[in-house]
Amino acid sequence: MITVADVEAAAERIAGHVVRTPTVPSSGLSAFLGADVTVKLELLQRTGSFxxxxxxxxxxxxxxxxxxxxxxxxxxxxxxxxxxxxxxxxxxxxxxxxxxxxxxxxxxxxxxxxxxxxxxxxxxxxxxxxxxxxxxxxxxxxxxxDPVVIAAQGTVGLEMAEDAGELTDVLVSIGGGGLIAGVAAALHACRPGIRVWGVETAGARAMSEALAQGGPVPVELSSIVSTLSAPSASQLTYEHAAALVTDVLTVTDAEAVQGILDLAEHGKVWGEPAAGCLLPAARRVLERVGDGARLGLVVCGGNATIADVTEWADRFGLR
Missing domain, CATH: 3.40.50.1100 (Rossmann fold)
Known part of the structure; x- marks a missing residue:
């Protein structure tokens, strides 16, 4: 298992090569979701993602x-x-x-x-x-x-722990699980009691299936969200999710694309579907945890073109 010491060492290694991205409260998303929302803007990271x-x-x-x-x-x-x-x-x-x-x-x-x-x-x-x-x-x-990669992705969580106000729940998108493994390890070490939730699309449920089956299994991929489409989780990421993640939620591709539009309109940021899926999942988290939740959203990337999003929105009949 990755430790916070591993994450801190990774932070020292990559300092000067990557950006310490903003962690800021979002008044627009807070009003939209009806709860306090803080965003970690990894779409502003070098290369456009974490x-x-x-x-x-x-x-x-x-x-x-x-x-x-x-x-x-x-x-x-x-x-x-x-x-x-x-x-x-x-x-x-x-x-x-x-x-x-x-x-x-x-x-x-x-x-x-x-x-x-x-x-x-x-x-x-x-x-x-x-x-x-x-x-x-x-x-x-x-x-x-790869434990080196996971520890470095965990620096996202380390920065959130240092820069965000009080949070009760943090949502992280899942492909193969490297980001959520590292973020969960860092957050649980720095902020005991915090809940970490994973989000997948229905056509790319590698971690959900791993948790259901007790270990990684191959999954059929049908999602438009290629950045989350891992053919399976790994044993390493599965073990972190099983130990540190409260639950993994599933949204549809259409919900993920609607989430891009909502991020743009209410959050004033241009995300990709892997980030857009956080918003419908956040509503489900709020339904489960009740009043008083303070959400953290890891806006993991913004490498989607206007043409991509327009085509997806037309496909799903979204406005």
Missing amino acids: KARGATAKLLALGEDERAAGVVAVSGGNHGIATAVMAGALGIEATVVMPRSAPGRAVDIAKAAGANVVLADTMDRAFALVEELRSGGLTLVHPFD
Whole structure:
């Protein structure tokens, strides 16, 4: 299990390479949800999401031979962007494997950063291809199944604990579970008694299924939210979620897209579906915990284009 000491060490390692993003109260979202809301604005992070933290920590931890071999990453979007950009900044050759469903913007940014981008037909195939490339000698920068990466993602929670007012409940989106594992470890150490809630989409329920089955299992992926579409949780992230997360809530893709629109209108921030799904989940948390809740929302990324959101809104008949 990741400790707060691991997270603090990661914070020292990545300082100067990433941004200490704002943690601020949101009057607009507080009025919209009917409860005090504080937002952690990781969409303002370098590369547009929290993923820069874990990718940077892993790249900085590599030995000379590992760096010289070059790195490989698998991603639905944000981890690929982060690995490509941060590897480029550190002078490390990177290969990024993404499914063809990944946002075109993510592919373009990774290529522009100098990475070799390989597209696979499905996310399952992307993960399998990365294993082949690692066997061929490349150094893996895993998006979530790595204690170095998890500890660095936990710096989001460490900063929230230091910068936010009193919070009762923090909501974190889940793909493979690296972010929530690190955030929950940091928050529980710094603020005992706080509740941490995970959020998934109905077509990408890797952690929900792991918790239901007592361990990671493969899941079928059908969500439009590629950045949350891990084919399974890992044993490491599952164990953290089982021990530290109050519950994992599920929202629909349509709710996640509506959440983007609501974040823009009421929170004045431009999120992606992985962040938008927090708002419908927050309503369910408030129904369960009752009056007096003070929410913290980890707005994990903002790498969605206007064209993406417009297309999704039209598909689901949203306004």
